Amino acid sequence: MLKKTILVENKSSISTKFNQLIIENELKKRTTPIEDIGFLVIDNQETFISLPSLNLLIENNTAVxxxxxxxxxxxxFMNLNSHHIQQEIFKNQIDASIPLKKQLWQQTIVEKITxxxxxxxxxxxxxxxxxFLATKVLSGDTSNMEGVAASFYWKTFFExxxxxxxxxxxxxxxxxxxxAIxxxxxxxxxxxxxxxNTLGIHHKSKYNAFALADDIMEPFRPIVDEKVYEIMQRYKELELNTEIxxxxxxxxTRTVYFKEEKSPLMVALQKTAxxxxxxFTGERKKIKYPKLWS
Structure with missing residues (x-):
């Protein structure tokens, strides 16, 4: 089932009752089953959220x-115990060889440039x-084709x-x-x-708690670029507002495409992960990235 994304911009009180998330403010009261929520974005500095609500959301693997x-x-906020064989998976990830990580990064950059x-x-x-640039990406992208592509991309993307x-x-x-989303x-x-998430295949900064996410999101960035381009054609606003x-x-929820099926982005990311x-376990050699356009 496709999970919901909820944006909280007004000063609100967030609580829970009978596994329902209750968001209440001066304008309205909204109730949503917690199991239906994939993302909760809190964008108001005066919003209150109860610890039971936060715990239930995290247990449901909702990204707060x-x-x-x-x-x-x-x-x-994320669940730290979200898989039944967590330790075994951690061990496989930690023990991954440098050549494997370089190959995975090569695949990732080829997809991004494409x-x-x-x-x-x-x-x-x-x-x-x-x-052509994508064919020149070496293991670990040692020739920095990502940087070469990015330089031309951003010079050309906006007028x-x-x-x-x-x-x-x-x-x-x-x-x-x-x-960020x-x-x-x-x-x-x-x-x-x-x-x-802390242990990336390429990003390695000791200050980065989401190095692996930063690695794997790279081929999906053009989805954001495309949406921003569309927004700029339709809106004159220069600042973020509720509508934007x-x-x-x-x-x-944007549709992306695998060879055998199409799916919303949030579902496709699960397949990629x-x-x-x-x-890491040796069951396959390539990351399953979708095509962003049919």
Whole structure:
């Protein structure tokens, strides 16, 4: 079943009763079965949430995302015991060889560059050489084809003089919000597959608690880029508002395509996470990434 995404922007009280999440504010009272919720985004500094509510959400593997004063996702609550053979999976992940991790990163970057090329062609209407760049990605991407592709991608993607920065000017704020939601969704599914988000296949910063999520989300980033591009064509706003945040949250239910089926992104991420787990156990050699367009 497709899980719901709930955005809380007004000052609210969040409690639970009979496994129902109750969100109450001055405007309305909303009740939702906790088992139906995949993501809860809290974007109001005065919102109260009870510990029983938080615990039930986490036990249900709901990703609870807390936003900061700038309305950007800042923290994530997740289940630490979400798989029945957690320790065994952790051991396989920790024991993964360097050559295996380099091969998995190569696969990931090939998918990312391929998807960037497809999207860029859709937006500009012009052919590009991203397919060629993807064939040049080595094990571990030691030749940094990711950086080569990114340089051309961002110079071409937007019409105005754009520089991709974490704290940069518009539309970086839209991209950052979308990427943060994608990161949370990826972390949730990796955790649900029993994997340790802290231990990446490429990202290694000691300060990064979600290194693996940052690795696996890479091929999916063009979904956010596409949505931000669409928003810029339809809205004149330069700041995040309720409508734009709601638009960006729609990426979680966007359809993607596997060879044998199509599925919403949040379901596809589960398949990708499960395939990564099987790579660590030796059951398969490739991560199962979907095609972003049919």
């Amino acid at each position: 995302i807390i936003c900061n004063k700038s309305h950007l996702p800042n923290g994530l 998807n960037q090329g497809i999207l860029l062609e859709k937006i500009t209407g012009k052919k590009n050489n991203f397919d 105005h003089n754009f520089k991709r920065e974490r704290f940069g000017d518009y539309p970086n704020n839209f991209l950052n919000y979308g990427y 994608l990161r949370a969704a990826t972390a949730r599914t990796l955790s649900g597959s029993g994997l340790l 945040k709601s638009e960006l949250l729609q990426i979680l 499960s395939s990564l787990q099987q790579c």
